[in-house]
Each structure stands twice: as structure tokens, then as C-alpha cells.
Amino acid sequence: MNSNVNDRKPRLVFFQWDHQPNANAAGYLLLHMQQQVKCLSTHFDVVVINRDCDYAEICDRYEPDLTLFESGYRSHGSRRIKITNTNTHIAVPKLGLHNADAWCDRRAGFLSDMEQWGIEAYFAIATMTPEYMPAVKENLFVWPNFIDPDVYHDYGQQKVIPAMLTGQAYGLYPWRQTVFPMIRDRYPCLVSPQHAYESKLASQLLSGEAYARALNASLVVPTCGTMGGEVVRKHFEIPGAKACLVTERTPAVEAAGFVDMENCVFVDGHNVVERLDYLFAHPDEIRHITTAGYSLIHSRHTLSHRPQIYQWFMLSKGLQFGEKIIQSGPFGDLTKVQRISRQESVHIVGEASDRALLKQGDLLLEQGRVEEAKQCYARCLDYVSYLPEAKFRLAICALQQGDADRAYGLMVGLVKVTMTEYEALNPDPVEWAYFLLALICRGQFERARRLQDFYPSLSHDEFRRARLVIALLGGSGDAAVSGRYGRDRKSIHQIPDRSDSEWLAWFSDILERCQQPDLANVLRHAPVGRSGVGEKVTFLHFKRDAGWRLRLYSGVDGLMVGLHLNGLRPNVPPLPEFRYFSHLARRLVPHSQRGPLRRIRTALSRLPVGTGN
Structure with a gap:
């Protein structure tokens, strides 16, 4: 009996967003969420909670050894769940999961969640996240992307597609913007439409086995890791389905084990045609690179090769005073070291285009060259608006x-x-x-x-x-x-x-x-x-903010506080810019009775806004 207890997998309660199937959503987004659970299940007995819940009640019911909180997702139809009473069961270790792009504008929300839930250690799926959240990088580890080998493998498809172009190619993807048209205009291609995640047409995009089979039927498939130089799922899906990966050389891609003309092909806008002409003229070389890429993915980048969360759990149980956990690299193992050793996790120091522009702009701003600094910052928005x-x-x-x-x-x-x-x-x-x-x-x-x-x-x-x-x-x-x-x-x-x-x-x-x-x-x-x-300064007399509407907002919010109705009080400032009354109505009125209030909110929103002093 003791042997059975010792051999059981530790139980992980995963507080995951409500990623229910959406008729208009891209199918691969839901698959990604399901594959994350499948990956965790290789080491844990996983219980998924994707509804509003009481943390104490969940812990009492399932008695977890570890809890994992998904956060910071930029919703594409998914719903962020509400979790209460997270300050209980303090003996159960907690981890946060930043399940989003490194540059996502929900990072501030992620950090708010972590503080609210009392979480001090985090994992991110993006290898570049430590560079985008330097304030927490000491306790931030990478649980990188991977493939499910049950989906991405060699289906034995005949290679009837010379080149397959898949994925979006707008400002976030400057390499694709340059390379895709050059390939499309020169070689026969299967071109997938570039539907946005939220588009009603996104559900028509290939996903799962159909997508993997299309890759398997292709000779070469180009992709890149965005302006951030990230490693995206396509970097693994393409060679994992036994197609030849054509991509941009970045530190993150090389950290994943990719080597030019050995298991992938590195190209840019200057040599893509020359290199592809050579490869199409030497089919044996394409087969060699494709086979090596396939071996790399299935030996290092499947869901069975992502034990980092389990490693953190095992290391944290025996962590002594003066010790800390570090990661040997974004795809590496976690180990514990003495704090006095000053060893740190190895993060990728990438060449993200937006980070370079921000640094350049900051230098110009420090020199007082504000207009030039503004140009640098505005160019960042060309990548990520x-x-x-x-x-x-x-x-x-x-x-x-x-x-x-x-x-x-x-x-x-x-x-x-x-x-x-x-x-x-x-x-x-x-x-x-x-x-x-x-x-x-x-x-x-x-x-x-x-x-x-x-x-x-x-x-x-x-x-x-x-x-x-x-x-x-x-x-x-x-x-x-x-x-x-x-x-x-x-x-x-x-x-x-x-x-x-x-x-x-x-x-x-x-x-x-x-x-x-x-x-x-x-x-x-x-x-x-x-x-x-030091000393007190001269008191200045300020005019009261003008506008009855602004006084109304302030008065209503003060009334909520005075009546001890903080639980119903909106969590946005009492200003018209934040639609305070709309948030108040949603808290006060049941969903079924909100119809008549919409007309009132609409009327209020059309009133002139006070301009203050």
C-alpha cells in the first residue's frame, strides 16, 4: 500500500481559463490549451478547473500537491475565471503561468493576478518573456512550446507541395513580410489565408491532423519567430511533421538546437531565392535536412520533453534556506544552487526589434531629442500596435x-x-x-x-x-x-x-x-x-473640478464607500473615461435585467464631459 502511495503522481490543480469551443475561433488555439494539459499529465495527476471557484473549497476537495494558475492570456473568446480565497492552504505551493506572447499588453494584469493570489514563482511559454518582464526574471522560468507527437509525425504523405506558406504576415512578422512574397512569386505554393484569431473565418483554417498532413506533404515550409525573435510552435510543428524548416536565424532558434543546412535552413531577404533554388536542385539534401530536423524535434521538443514545472515542484519541496532554483536555459532543466554562488538562470539575450528601438529612443530622450525619440517609440507600434x-x-x-x-x-x-x-x-x-x-x-x-x-x-x-x-x-x-x-x-x-x-x-x-x-x-x-x-511648503488653493457630471461620478463612488458597499463598487476610477456607471450597472443588476439599463447608460455616455480646471 505504501508503495502505491509513493508511486502515485503528484496531484496538480490547474486553474485554466474557460477555453470552451468557439464557433468563430481558430481551432488550433483550443488544441494548444488541451495539449498543455496533456503535457502536464505526463508528470502529474491533473485536475482542470475552468470555472469561477473558491480556492479553499477546491483545495479541500482535491487535496493538491501543487496549484498552477493560468494568467495574462490575451483572450480570443476565452473567459478569465474568478478565483477567491487564494490566501488559504498556504502549505500548497503555487505557480503562475504566463500563457501569452512575451510582449502582450496583459502583462500588467498578470503581475496584478500574481500579487493578488500570493504567487512568487512563474513560468512562461515564451522564451523571451524574461527580457519583457525584467522585474520578475529571477523567479521566472520558461516552459517552452512543444508538439504533440500523436498529431505531428510522418504520415507518409507524398511530397506534392513544393512550398507551404502558413501563418500571419502583418507588421509583427517582418521576416515573413519580406520572404513570403519572394517565395510565393517564384515557386508553386500552398498558401493558407491570413485570418486573424478573432475573425469569423478563423475556424476555417487548417488545424490538428489536417494541418499536420498538409505540412507532411510539403517539401519546405518557412516561418519566423516575430519581431521578437521568439520560438513559436510552428518552429517545431513543421519539422515535427517531417517538412524542411526554412526560418530566420535568431539566438532563440539556435538555443532550440537548430543548425543551418543541418536540420533547418536559415535565410533572409537577400539569399532566400538562391538557397531555395539550390535545395530544389538537390532533393537529397532536402531529405537529409528534413530527416535531421524531424529527429531533433522528436528527441527534444515533444510534450514528453517539458518537465520544467515538475522539476520546480520536486526541487521546491527540499529547498533549504540560502538555496534557490535556476534554469540552465529556456529549453533546459531546473536545478538548485546556493544563493551565495550568484549563479542565475540563463535567459536568451535576444535581438527583439522593439527592445532595440526602445533603448534607442530612451538614449535620444535622455539627450533631449524628444522628436527623434518619439519616432523610435512610434516605430515599435508598427510591430505591436x-x-x-x-x-x-x-x-x-x-x-x-x-x-x-x-x-x-x-x-x-x-x-x-x-x-x-x-x-x-x-x-x-x-x-x-x-x-x-x-x-x-x-x-x-x-x-x-x-x-x-x-x-x-x-x-x-x-x-x-x-x-x-x-x-x-x-x-x-x-x-x-x-x-x-x-x-x-x-x-x-x-x-x-x-x-x-x-x-x-x-x-x-x-x-x-x-x-x-x-x-x-x-x-x-x-x-x-x-x-x-523636509519642511512643509506653502499651501496652494486649487479650484474644484468643474462639471456636474464629474461631481456625480465622485459622489456616487463616495456613497458606495459610505454605505460599505465596496464589494459592489466598480474597480475602475470614477471618471467617464472608464465607463464607471456601466461597470456599476453590471455589478448591481442581474444579467437578465440589464436590457433597460443599456438605454440609460447610452444616454449618460452622450452627455458632455467636464474638462476640469
């Missing part, structure tokens, strides 16, 4: 050019993605700080002051500085805001390293440019030492 880092930096540029309205609009958009679209508990702390600062730059100090405590658990050094500004300008500066007033929430943004005095001088200049000279003067003369605020 929703990239939060680029939008945040464009807001900083707007402030430095005195355009507070533009900065405010950008900050509203960033906060809305996390709070309205993703419905996180709280926003990115740096984004929230600069949302408040943009309000002050617009002359809406009172509104910023009222909103500073709207998310009471939010803490970050940059948010502390925003509160410091509010305290100084309101004449109530004291040591209460001089230090860190709580454990820092991690941010996806990296801020220039400045002392408080340097930062206040910088923001004073911003206020001057935004036509707020009185406020700038107060900050310039505020005595700030190493511990923060």
Missing part, C-alpha cells in the same frame, strides 16, 4: 513637450487595458502614477488627490513619488510618504534611475512646459532630503 512600453514612453514625450492632454489620453488607454479589458484587481503601479501626474499637468490636482488612494494596496517607488508631489502641492507633505509604504508591486516598465531631488526637478520642468508655473515653483522650492520631504 498595443505595446504598452512604447505608449508609456510616448506619454512621457508628450509631457516633455507640454502636451498634457495627449499624455493623459495615452495613460487612460493603458490603465483601461488592465482594468477594463482584463479586469485586474489593480493597474500597473507606474502607469497609475503617471496617470495621476498627467492629471496634475492638466491642472486637475483635486481629482488626482482624490484618486491617489483608489487602489490602497498599490505600492511602487514611482507611485510614492506621485504621492509625494500631491502631498507637496497640497501643503501636507510629511514623512508619511517619504519612504516605501508597502511591498512594491512589480511593473512592466523600467524607469530612469534618479534621486528624489533629481526626479522632482525633472517633474518641475514638466509642469512648467504644461503651463502650470505655480505648481512648478512649489516643487522647485520644496526641501527634499534623503528621507523625502
Whole structure:
């Protein structure tokens, strides 16, 4: 009996989003989610929970050895589940799973979830995620993409398709944008339509066995890992179905074991025709490369070769004080080492195009060349139109050019993605700080002051500085805001390293440019030492925000607090930009009775918005 207990697989409760079949969704998205569960099942007895639930009740019922929380997904018809009481059963280790692209704009929501659920170790499916979330990379490991060999294998199809072009090829995929037309215009091709994930036509795309058979019938199939130089599923699916992979040379692809002209073919826009002409003229060489690629995938990149989550579980059980867990590479094993050794996980230092542009823009901004910096940040949006880092930096540029309205609009958009679209508990702390600062730059100090405590658990050094500004300008500066007033929430943004005095001088200049000279003067003369605020400063008198509509929003939110109805209170700021009343109606009124309220919300949304001071 003891032998049976010891031999049983540890039980994993996987809190997965509700990825139910959607008539309009791409079929392969659902397959990916199912394959993740199948992969976990190689090492765990997996229980999938994909509905709203009480964590304590689930743990009582299933007695898990480990719990895994999917988070940060950019929904394509899937529903994010609500999980309560996650502060119970503290003896059960918890892991987060960032199941999304490294550059996804739900990363702030992911970090909010992790803090809310008390999770301090995370896995990501993207190999480049540590570069996109450096604040947590010490506890961030990679559980990389893989294939299911039951789907992707050699079906023995006759090679009747010279080249197959599959996958999207818009701005996110610059290599495909260059290479695909050159192949399409020169060789006979099977071309798959480029339907977006959310398109009603996405369900018509090949997936599963049909897709694998089409790959198996093809001689060469090109793909790339986006502007981020990522390793995507297609890198494994193509050779895994015994087709010759044609791709872009990147550090991540080489880390996966791909070698040019040995088990794949590296090309770019300058040599793709030359290399494919050579290969088509030498069919034996294509067969050799294809066979070697097939061996690589089936020996290193199937679901049975992804034990990283299981390794973390086993290592964490015996982790001693002074030890930590590291990963030998994005496709490597996890091991434990002494912290004093200073060994770190090996992450890919890639050549992501957006990261290079951000760094270039930051250097230009530091030199005061704001227009040139803006161009770099705008070019990032050509790759990923929703990239939060680029939008945040464009807001900083707007402030430095005195355009507070533009900065405010950008900050509203960033906060809305996390709070309205993703419905996180709280926003990115740096984004929230600069949302408040943009309000002050617009002359809406009172509104910023009222909103500073709207998310009471939010803490970050940059948010502390925003509160410091509010305290100084309101004449109530004291040591209460001089230090860190709580454990820092991690941010996806990296801020220039400045002392408080340097930062206040910088923001004073911003206020001057935004036509707020009185406020700038107060900050310039505020005595700030190493511990923060020194003496109190002269009290400024501020006008109340104009507009009955804005007072109505503030009054209703205050009434919810006064009546102790925080559970029904919307988790978005009481401003029309965030559709506060729409969120309030959804909380107050059952779904079946919401029809009549839509007309009221529509009427309210058409009322003019107050412009503040």
C-alpha cells in the first residue's frame, strides 16, 4: 500500500481559463490549451478547473500537491475565471503561468493576478518573456512550446507541395513580410489565408491532423519567430511533421538546437531565392535536412520533453534556506544552487526589434531629442500596435513637450487595458502614477488627490513619488510618504534611475512646459532630503473640478464607500473615461435585467464631459 502511495503522481490543480469551443475561433488555439494539459499529465495527476471557484473549497476537495494558475492570456473568446480565497492552504505551493506572447499588453494584469493570489514563482511559454518582464526574471522560468507527437509525425504523405506558406504576415512578422512574397512569386505554393484569431473565418483554417498532413506533404515550409525573435510552435510543428524548416536565424532558434543546412535552413531577404533554388536542385539534401530536423524535434521538443514545472515542484519541496532554483536555459532543466554562488538562470539575450528601438529612443530622450525619440517609440507600434512600453514612453514625450492632454489620453488607454479589458484587481503601479501626474499637468490636482488612494494596496517607488508631489502641492507633505509604504508591486516598465531631488526637478520642468508655473515653483522650492520631504511648503488653493457630471461620478463612488458597499463598487476610477456607471450597472443588476439599463447608460455616455480646471 505504501508503495502505491509513493508511486502515485503528484496531484496538480490547474486553474485554466474557460477555453470552451468557439464557433468563430481558430481551432488550433483550443488544441494548444488541451495539449498543455496533456503535457502536464505526463508528470502529474491533473485536475482542470475552468470555472469561477473558491480556492479553499477546491483545495479541500482535491487535496493538491501543487496549484498552477493560468494568467495574462490575451483572450480570443476565452473567459478569465474568478478565483477567491487564494490566501488559504498556504502549505500548497503555487505557480503562475504566463500563457501569452512575451510582449502582450496583459502583462500588467498578470503581475496584478500574481500579487493578488500570493504567487512568487512563474513560468512562461515564451522564451523571451524574461527580457519583457525584467522585474520578475529571477523567479521566472520558461516552459517552452512543444508538439504533440500523436498529431505531428510522418504520415507518409507524398511530397506534392513544393512550398507551404502558413501563418500571419502583418507588421509583427517582418521576416515573413519580406520572404513570403519572394517565395510565393517564384515557386508553386500552398498558401493558407491570413485570418486573424478573432475573425469569423478563423475556424476555417487548417488545424490538428489536417494541418499536420498538409505540412507532411510539403517539401519546405518557412516561418519566423516575430519581431521578437521568439520560438513559436510552428518552429517545431513543421519539422515535427517531417517538412524542411526554412526560418530566420535568431539566438532563440539556435538555443532550440537548430543548425543551418543541418536540420533547418536559415535565410533572409537577400539569399532566400538562391538557397531555395539550390535545395530544389538537390532533393537529397532536402531529405537529409528534413530527416535531421524531424529527429531533433522528436528527441527534444515533444510534450514528453517539458518537465520544467515538475522539476520546480520536486526541487521546491527540499529547498533549504540560502538555496534557490535556476534554469540552465529556456529549453533546459531546473536545478538548485546556493544563493551565495550568484549563479542565475540563463535567459536568451535576444535581438527583439522593439527592445532595440526602445533603448534607442530612451538614449535620444535622455539627450533631449524628444522628436527623434518619439519616432523610435512610434516605430515599435508598427510591430505591436498595443505595446504598452512604447505608449508609456510616448506619454512621457508628450509631457516633455507640454502636451498634457495627449499624455493623459495615452495613460487612460493603458490603465483601461488592465482594468477594463482584463479586469485586474489593480493597474500597473507606474502607469497609475503617471496617470495621476498627467492629471496634475492638466491642472486637475483635486481629482488626482482624490484618486491617489483608489487602489490602497498599490505600492511602487514611482507611485510614492506621485504621492509625494500631491502631498507637496497640497501643503501636507510629511514623512508619511517619504519612504516605501508597502511591498512594491512589480511593473512592466523600467524607469530612469534618479534621486528624489533629481526626479522632482525633472517633474518641475514638466509642469512648467504644461503651463502650470505655480505648481512648478512649489516643487522647485520644496526641501527634499534623503528621507523625502523636509519642511512643509506653502499651501496652494486649487479650484474644484468643474462639471456636474464629474461631481456625480465622485459622489456616487463616495456613497458606495459610505454605505460599505465596496464589494459592489466598480474597480475602475470614477471618471467617464472608464465607463464607471456601466461597470456599476453590471455589478448591481442581474444579467437578465440589464436590457433597460443599456438605454440609460447610452444616454449618460452622450452627455458632455467636464474638462476640469
